[in-house]
Amino acid sequence: MKKSLAALVVALPLMSFASEYDIKSRTFFTAIPQFQAGTPEREALFRDHFVMNDTKRLVFEAVAYGGKSHNSNRLAQYFLPFGKCELLVAEDGASDVASRDVDAVHLNIAHDAPGNTFQSKVKFIFEQDVFGIGLAARARIFKEKDSKWWVAASAPIEVVRNKAKLCETIEDAGGTLESALVPRVANVTQAFKQTIWEFGRIDGEHHSRTRIADIELQVGYQWKTTGKSHGESYIGLVIPTGNKPEGKLVFEPIVGNNQHFGIMTGSMLAEEFYNDGIDSFYFIITGNSQYLFENSQVRSFDLTDKQWGRYMEVYVNKDAAQAAFNASTPATGDIGSPGINVFTRCLRVTPRFLHRYNLALLYKHKPWHLEGGYNLTSRQAEKVRLEKCLSGPALVAKGGSGQTTKARTINHGANAVDDFPLSQYAILAREDLDITSAAHPALISSVLYLSLGYQKNSKDSWSPMLGIGGSYEFSGDNTTLDRWTAWFKAGVVY
Numbered sequence: 001m002k003k004s005l006a007a008l009v010v011a012l013p014l015m016s017f018a019s020e021y022d023i024k025s026r027t028f029f030t031a032i033p034q035f036q037a038g039t040p041e042r043e044a045l046f047r048d049h050f051v052m053n054d055t056k057r058l059v060f061e062a063v064a065y066g067g068k069s070h071n072s073n074r075l076a077q078y079f080l081p082f083g084k085c086e087l088l089v090a091e092d093g094a095s096d097v098a099s100r101d102v103d104a105v106h107l108n109i110a111h112d113a114p115g116n117t118f119q120s121k122v123k124f125i126f127e128q129d130v131f132g133i134g135l136a137a138r139a140r141i142f143k144e145k146d147s148k149w150w151v152a153a154s155a156p157i158e159v160v161r162n163k164a165k166l167c168e169t170i171e172d173a174g175g176t177l178e179s180a181l182v183p184r185v186a187n188v189t190q191a192f193k194q195t196i197w198e199f200g201r202i203d204g205e206h207h208s209r210t211r212i213a214d215i216e217l218q219v220g221y222q223w224k225t226t227g228k229s230h231g232e233s234y235i236g237l238v239i240p241t242g243n244k245p246e247g248k249l250v251f252e253p254i255v256g257n258n259q260h261f262g263i264m265t266g267s268m269l270a271e272e273f274y275n276d277g278i279d280s281f282y283f284i285i286t287g288n289s290q291y292l293f294e295n296s297q298v299r300s301f302d303l304t305d306k307q308w309g310r311y312m313e314v315y316v317n318k319d320a321a322q323a324a325f326n327a328s329t330p331a332t333g334d335i336g337s338p339g340i341n342v343f344t345r346c347l348r349v350t351p352r353f354l355h356r357y358n359l360a361l362l363y364k365h366k367p368w369h370l371e372g373g374y375n376l377t378s379r380q381a382e383k384v385r386l387e388k389c390l391s392g393p394a395l396v397a398k399g400g401s402g403q404t405t406k407a408r409t410i411n412h413g414a415n416a417v418d419d420f421p422l423s424q425y426a427i428l429a430r431e432d433l434d435i436t437s438a439a440h441p442a443l444i445s446s447v448l449y450l451s452l453g454y455q456k457n458s459k460d461s462w463s464p465m466l467g468i469g470g471s472y473e474f475s476g477d478n479t480t481l482d483r484w485t486a487w488f489k490a491g492v493v494y
Helices: 002-015 072-079 318-326 330-334
Strands: 058-070 086-090 119-140 149-172 206-212 215-224 229-239 262-275 279-292 295-300 344-350 352-365 368-379 383-386 394-396 443-455 463-474 482-493
Touching: 058 072, 072 119, 119 482, 149 229, 215 262, 318 394, 368 463
Parallel strands: none
Antiparallel strands: 058 119, 058 482, 086 119, 119 149, 149 206, 149 215, 215 229, 229 262, 262 279, 279 352, 295 344, 344 383, 352 368, 368 443, 443 463, 463 482
16 A cells, blocks of 8 residues: 555656647637635645544635736647647748748738738737635534534635737738728738637737636545544535636636536545654645536537638538629639638537545644645546537638638648539538537646645634645646646634
8 A cells, every 4th residue: 555655646746747748729728727626725724623633613714816827838839730839821922831820811811912922920828817715614514523424615706817919020011902892801910809700819808707616515424533544535516607618719718617517526534644742744645536517618629630720711601602603803702701600619518527636744833734745637638519510611712712622721722623613512521520629638737835824722612724825737738727826815713
């Protein structure tokens, strides 16, 4: 048992460095919620008097916490095609057209020839700030002070503020904007703000949501309460109170677990391994598992083997292709509809399992509590499926005028031999849709933390407690946020 535990202590941190930046062109990112069962900002000091077999009946805490993400490049690589955090957007007449990442026409940027030389480099920046007040209480169920049954509840009130912005360097502004049925835009910054895009926009502003970030209820039993050991287990519910994705913005602020209902179970084992009457040390290991059930959400998705296919021009149906074919001029005939409007749909999303483990060393010196530890979270990849079948759209061929294709990509047009005439309208089938691009992939995240607390030993019916702490979250890939979190907590033990 001791050898297995030692192997676990060594292995868990190393699991966070299992891969390099291997996620790209995903449409939706969901951060791990804070102040949940098993997280350091909720558990540190809150559980201590139960670990020590205290006979108090109730503990309550209010925790002010805040955190900030950093390393924006990792998030940019997550959202952008080809694993990049900066894109070269260019028209066909641009000097670096051969190495472009995005054909400008897909973003509704088009200039009349020979002025179709637009070219710009665009860096994408993503940031998140979180501020919250977490409330938690735990009480023994029965009147006896040594009762082994208990209940607990927590409800964080949270403000999540996200910002996605572009830093565009225009190397060639191009000539006169092309005339089209839908007005063209002059650059990428304007493209991501244009009102004809109903979804997937980036406006450079801070957007925030304030909600209760899911209510958690637990019922537990203390199955081990010897002089130097404490063990307990519990079951519980996750009651959704946060917000759902709407798809209108890239990296939209989400409070909680995307409004998924869930169930949970967990355990804690604490062992005192030193006590001289003044100082004492405890080793604590906890585990928490949640299963979150399916619900409906609005998300965007790419096309199979076409990164950023969600932004490609489409005809919404054959009638639209026919209208383009009938247009009086090539300019009006070439334009399709924004793919982001077509490839954003209501999906059925199932997060499935999340597991959280915590290893901690607790030191007590009279009223002072010092805890340091390592927290690991693993989460399954989301399972997503279309709520309703998508039928009708086809990719606009490079020549436009009602022609369609399945070979065109976000950065280059296909050869004319791969284009289909109107009579052979190349409708996109189910296998052409990469629905998994809308799912957050599996993740492993690590947190290192340190907490200092003060709880005066008192013979009175109640005593106060105060605590501060901080943590740093990191991972070996770009599926989680790198972020700092700090907290201050106050409470009473009764």
